[in-house]
Amino acid sequence: MTARHNLPIPRLSLWLTHAGMLAEQVLRAFWPFFSIFMAILAVLMLGLQDHVRVEMVWAAGAIAAIAVMATLVWGFRRFHLPSRAEALMRLDASLPGRPIQALMDDQAIGAMDAESVALWQAHQTRMAQRAAQAEPVKPDLRLADRDPYALRYSALLALVIAGLFGSFWRIGSVAEMTPGAAIAGQGPSWEGWVEPPRYTGLPTLYLADQSGTTLSVPQGSRITLRFYGEVGDHSLTETTSPIGAESASEPEQDFVATRSGQLTIDGPAGRDWAVNVIADTSPKIAVAEDAEAEAGGRMKLLFAAADDYGVVSGSAVIALDLPEVSRRYGLATAPEPRDVIQVELPMPIIGDRMDFNEALIEDFSQHPWAHLPVKITLTARDAADQDGHSEPYQTNLPARRFFDPLAAAVIEQRRDLLWARDNATRVSRILRAVSHLPEGFFRSETAYLRLRVTLRRLEMFDDYGLTLEQQEEIAQALWDLAIIIEEGTLADALERMRRAQERLSEAMKNGATDEEITELMQELREATQDYMRQLQRLAQENGEFDQNQQSQNDDALQMTQDDLQRMMDRIQELMEQGRMAEAQQALEEFQRMMENMRVTQGQGQGQQSEGEQAMEGLAETLREQQGLSDQAFRDLQEQFNPGAQAGESQGNEGRNGGQGRGQSHEGQGGRGSDQDSDGEQGQGSLADRQQALRDELGRQQQNLPGAGTSEGDAARDALGRAGRAMDEAENALRNDDLADAIDSQSEAMEALREGMRSLGEALAQNQQNQPGQGSQEGDMQANSRDPLGRSPGANGSISTDDSLLQGEDVYRRARELLDEIRRRTGDTDRPQIELEYLKRLLERF
Template identity: 75%
Template sequence: MLAEQVLRAFWPLASIVMAVLAALMLGLQDLVEVELVWAVGALAGLGALVALVHGARRFHWPTRADALARLDETMPERPIQALLDDQAIGAMDGASVILWRAHQARMADKAARAVPVRPDLRLAARDPFALRYSALLALVVALLFGSLWRVASVAELAPGSAMAGQGPTWEGWIEPPRYTGRPTLYLADLSNESVQIPEGSDVTLRFYGEVGQLSLSETTSASGTQVATEPEQSFTAVQSGVLRIDGPGGRMWGLEIVPDNPPSVEIAGIAEAEAGGQMTLPFTASDDYGVVSGEARIELDLAGLDRRHGLLADPDPRDGITVELPMPIAGDRSDFAEDLIEDFSQHPWAHLPVTITLSALDARDQNAFSEPYATKLPARRFFDPLAAAVIEQRRDLLWARANAPRVAQLLRAISHRPEDIFRSETAYLRLRVILRRLETYAQFGLRPEQQAEIAEALWDLAILLEEGTLSDALERLRRAQERLSEAMKNGASDQEIAELMQELREATDDYLRQLQRQAQQDGMEGEQGPQDPNSQSMRMTQDDLQRMMDRIQELMEQGRMAEAQQALQEFQQMMENMRVTQGQGQGGQSEGRRAMEDLAETLRNQQGLSDQAFRDLQEQFNPGAQSGDREGNEGRSGGMGRGESHDGQGGRGQGSDQSGAGEQGEGSLADRQQALREELRRQEQSLPGAGTPEGDAARDALGRAGRAMEGAEEALRGDDLAEAIDQQSEAMEALREGMRSLGEAMAQENQSQPGQGAQDGDMQARNLDPLGRNQGAVGSISTDEGLLQGEDVYRRARELLDEIRRRTGDSDRPKIELDYLKRLLERF
């Protein structure tokens, strides 16, 4: 109640005091005329007096009676007042007295349950415009941005101090350069001790009063010691010294200059070029307050140049190369490391000796240079001999226009017998057109724009010769092998070798696909005759080739170039001798192989249907489930999978065509399951090996597979996906068992036929997995043999896991391969 009385009585006085104090702390009295300050001060004093008198009249010290009444107001039936009352009527009546005492006992019980009263400090009804909050906000702002020392200056505005207020005074501040990020320093707030300020800070002072009463003495500017009495002083601090104000109220400060050192920039590694031609030059740069910009200057090193052939002529005047250095987009530029990445492959100085000098600039325009770095200007390397010759002549033409007749003569000599060196007629025709234009221009004097035109045409020709537009996969493979061989001989960088190795892998894959497709076509047309069992043709799987290429790359990474070159030669020989063999005539061997392939295709189709049924079952419980990307599956939104999309379009997915009734197409799962069962029945009728135990076992297994497929079809039509998946799994297991029995029947038949030993050995060799284990019968997906038959099994297992992890981290590999590797890691 006391707090309520104080706030209600004296809030106007407190608001006036807070407003006046905020104005004085912010120094508003120094910004207006002294008369206005006196007038406002008088009004504030009068208002404060009125508020004090009004508050004193309204203030009432709370008593015990007031407290009891306030507490009694908060309870129903006013029990405290009832306890204080006396019985006025019926005091002599015993029954009335008993009733009165019961009433007081009940009121005493209620009074005992009284709780403290919360004070009512709300003043909204008395201060509807929230003037108290405005004054409080002004005081908070003054505390944050003002100074209590400015309140004392109001004493100088008193009438008795009028002369003192007109006396000399001063103000000043030190403003560091903006790029330093340092705050401005107010001299009146600084102590007389030494103050550290950045070099180049601006010092500003203002003197008020009679000129000459105050003077400045400083030793920090560029002019040295000086004494000045002008009303306004400003200078730039460039050296440590003393700043002193002489006169009434004078002060002195010691200023210590923090020097702004120039930036530094250094080349942090060697310049290298990728296979595509981009040069990478690492560098580091640093500065006190951050590097603003930088550039690299590249000059031709004529002293280190071997002036032979086309470089004998005096070069045409050419300015040096200037490129901007990359700066960090975000973060601190005071100390950083970056890479300068530029492509100078088309510049006339490509692969010529140059000197590279880096420079860095800071915000104070201080420039720093690195030590000149001598190197051959990194650029794209051409490994095709003809493309390299064209690039050399292009360099000679850009070196000096006087070389035009010589370049034309050499190019004409190169193309004298095009059938010996040109692989493409298009490239030869382009060269002839360039020659005619060059010879025509040279007759009348080659102009700079004609020089640039011919150089651009020669560059395009060299790219065509190097990369080519060959559609023949074998030619592309040979080209990739030759480029890799040249790169190893010429000491190419690791980045170039890695890119060329990737090109060899892609070319090998294309060649294998086209070779297999051609062999299939030859087999269907019956053009391929019996194979010579004594032929030296080498039959290898794609995994074997990949392991050979991995071995080549490993040798190159270890620097064992001689062994890598030998391995590459062996790889080239194997690729030249490799061919894909097909069935021979219409004998049992060919029929059995075709039957095995058909069954394998049926097994893949059945796996795809099972995968889709499983995803449909998942989506019944989780509608947002996504499908996998297994090759051969037919799921909705199936990623890399094939078949219908899960978007309900019923469209055909992407994938290779599949034979028979199990081919991908439209229709429900039940219809496709029925078509696959009918296809299996057709294959069962033409299955070879009749009359043998193994052949009969294969037919029995396929019969069980057909019955399981029929059960799966019925379950799918009844929308019982769980039962359908079980039946499909049983069908796949029966198919695998049938394929194993058929493989054993084929093996028995091959052993009973003469001349089949070599081919059977080839088949067994092809059945070895990448670890050299026997996979079992044809079509088997597992083996009973251990992972390793040698020693140190655990070490080899760790190596295999490390290799899988390494390949998983290679983002350049195909997505289907990366997904397969991830599944291996999840399983093992």
């Protein structure tokens, strides 16, 4: 067998295989040498030799040299340089059938037989094709069997740490520890450093490397000098520290530069510098823009701050500007001492703090100084504990504004009470006058009762001297009352819409800010949507509207959601342009159109469905609960104002035609016929009727349709809350606590309304899932819906008049719609045209 040299093997594969084998031999033979070398280099780079005695450095150096030599000799004895033949064998072993060895062989038998020669040549050709496809063989660099404790990795880790935290320059310090260098080092020499304050972020300066005669350093820099040799060979003279130094010859000098001066080192290789100390200036801060009230009443104050090395913290001090206060009404009394307001200023989270703008946002709506003249002083502090103050900024403390006149009056009396406890008598008289005739003045019975209870507690506290705790308690109660009056607890959509319109009108008259206008406009939009949904639901429930009724009523208007949206956009646009008169006129026109609006619906036929019966039963329960609440309210009025004829007032109708919205007014004195003079029997009867109504609600809750749907479950949860509130009202009536009973009855009515809304949505969802119930109109409507289940717009338009957001958060609703589109896109059972449409939606959005 003779060798062949012209083998069809890729040269790159053979070269890489050969290099890998060489790497194997180097690592296996010299890994101890590499490990010791990396460990020694890491120790020197970290400068550990500078922290031990010279003798120990010499001993460690000798041991290290012996170890390096020993591992180097050990490596050379075990190192074997791989040959080309070994690389070929390594490559051949990785191929099936060992084609390289086959190509290197010659035919030994049958060389004279033509057929045998042809067979041998065919075999050689096949082996040559295999050899031509040879890939490089990966080297085996694993050393776990030779280094079971992973010492090489420990040395590598030490070298990496030294590279991060050490320096190659420290290796040179070993040369100074040799015997000759030690003797030379005993001669006169010096070295020094200038270390600026850490907060400046500036590097340390090595004095021997500083050229020139002028040295500029930040104020507070620490200068350290070391003199080597005999004492007195070098001396220091400096005038930069507070005490200074003249011809100081101690081996170590350490002082802080606080002022410009001279720094002189006398002696061999001495130096002289004129030190220029750069002063650390105090931070600067100022108000950037006028303070304003954001939506919700939060104060927003923009400020600008700057410092040469960065601001660390800041604060704002708000003090009452008493000379600027209009001392009239409740403010005419001398104010009680009150601490100034101190709040921390926000600092930038990212970036430097050398020059920045930020905004202080705080809510001072409940503070006694709300809307009163104040002085705001801003303070900035740097790392050197230097303070910078702004000029006092005079403004009226921004806070929440109340546009309802009654709520504004309550807030004003709350402010007077917090101004001075001596105003308690005056506040109680004004509140009593405000609540003397509640009919037509208080929109909410709950608000009136809260005011009367608060007033009674205030008068009781005032008789014995109002304490600070009682003052805060009454102030909190008045604040909660103003919120109820301003925002209301109205569940009726029409009343809520009217309320939003009135608040927006008052805001325009009183010059509200853009943020307040935007917030009130959003409230009007949501209330209008609720009103439209309620009209549609009532039309579906009652079945009282037909197509001819629209033409018979000249005042009735039919509008789409797009029309309403355009009108409200126009109103907001006029307000943003400052055209308040035109905006007020447009708002009044919008209000008239909404009150005249009717929603037409085809007349219902046949018997009521289960859902319609449930809605009618809940509506009757709500009316019964309203009647019980009104009768309890009249009884409570009788306690405060006997002989007031039980709430006989405008708009207070009884169920059988009497005044007051209670069950009856046929009894004497306006009290129900089921109540005697002492009131106990009547209240007991109210409790029994409340219990009966609670039992009826429980029966309705058991037969409620829509089980298994989110809307149906929400309706059941709301009715459950209504039942618990009715139980609390019953207990309060039996305990002769009419105020708590009315509060619980109000919660029950609110929960009933919420349950009816959820049930209506469940029924509407059920109708969408089963469009038309087999009728022709339902089938046509179902066939005309788009893949998202939306009805097309009027007159064949591709848009829809349906409100997709339903008053919810816009971003959350958009995310839900996008998730639903993705879910439907993954449903392969849907029609292909629908899947293509959904994919186009995803590509667009």
